[in-house]
Amino acid sequence: MVETQLRSRDIADPRVLDAMGRVPRHEFVLPAHLARAYEDRALPIRENQTISQPYIVALMTQSAELKPTDRVLEVGTGSGYQSAVLGELVQEVYSIEIVESLATEAGALLGKLSYSNVQVKYGDGYAGWKEHAPFDAILITAAAPRLPKPLIDQLAVGGRLVVPIDNILLHQDLVRFTKTKEGLVRDKITGVQFVPMTGEIRK
Ligand code: SAH
Numbered sequence: 001m002v003e004t005q006l007r008s009r010d011i012a013d014p015r016v017l018d019a020m021g022r023v024p025r026h027e028f029v030l031p032a033h034l035a036r037a038y039e040d041r042a043l044p045i046r047e048n049q050t051i052s053q054p055y056i057v058a059l060m061t062q063s064a065e066l067k068p069t070d071r072v073l074e075v076g077t078g079s080g081y082q083s084a085v086l087g088e089l090v091q092e093v094y095s096i097e098i099v100e101s102l103a104t105e106a107g108a109l110l111g112k113l114s115y116s117n118v119q120v121k122y123g124d125g126y127a128g129w130k131e132h133a134p135f136d137a138i139l140i141t142a143a144a145p146r147l148p149k150p151l152i153d154q155l156a157v158g159g160r161l162v163v164p165i166d167n168i169l170l171h172q173d174l175v176r177f178t179k180t181k182e183g184l185v186r187d188k189i190t191g192v193q194f195v196p197m198t199g200e201i202r203k
Pocket of ligand 1: 049050051052075076077078079080081082083096097098099102123124125126141142195196197198199200
């Protein structure tokens with residue numbers, strides 16, 4: 001997976017490649033999809049959600065330009081796979097999931113796999129996780145029509161926020177926003193397809 005799907009494309013950060021090689025993706029897929037765990041595709045998980053394609057997980061992680069000392073927020077825990085990749089790379093990971101059963105399962109699995117630097121909570125990621133802010137990076141792994149204001153506030157100056165922003169129906173632009181003293185700098189990374197961010201952002 002690392003060689004054929006990541007290194008052969010544009011994933012060049014050795015720390016990201018190493019982390020992707022260490023996380024046991026088969027632990028995060030449904031038993032029915034075990035044989036496909038390392039394929040170049042997203043897979044369905046419970047509650048009509050998905051575990052993202054390995055390449056997109058690596059691309060979002062690389063785009064966040066993480067340092068080992070970073071504190072990172074993830075919105076959309078899902079299976080917990082992206083959280084584990086982050087857990088391999090940074091000091092502290094906080095992940096929020098709006099579907100309670102997914103939050104509970106992912107939290108238990110990450111605990112079983114000894115990702116003691118990853119915390120999962122059930123809730124709407126729109127509001128962020130104020131107690132642990134500011135974050136050096138924020139990854140939103142569900143498609144959002146716009147940036148949640150509380151997340152911009154909880155991003156450190158110099159911090160990076162990576163998010164799929166709705167473009168046309170069912171398609172998004174994966175965008176990195178970097179917070180500077182003067183405001184947000186926007187860089188488009190590529191086109192993607194994510195499940196929608198739900199909750200407050202849709203009101
Ligand atoms: N990062 C995940 C991908 C999950 S798919 C993985 O590696 O498996 C997106 C997830 O975002 C879904 O589980 C969905 O329930 C969750 N989600 C959608 N809107 C959300 C919100 N407002 N707050 C937190 N989680 C949300």
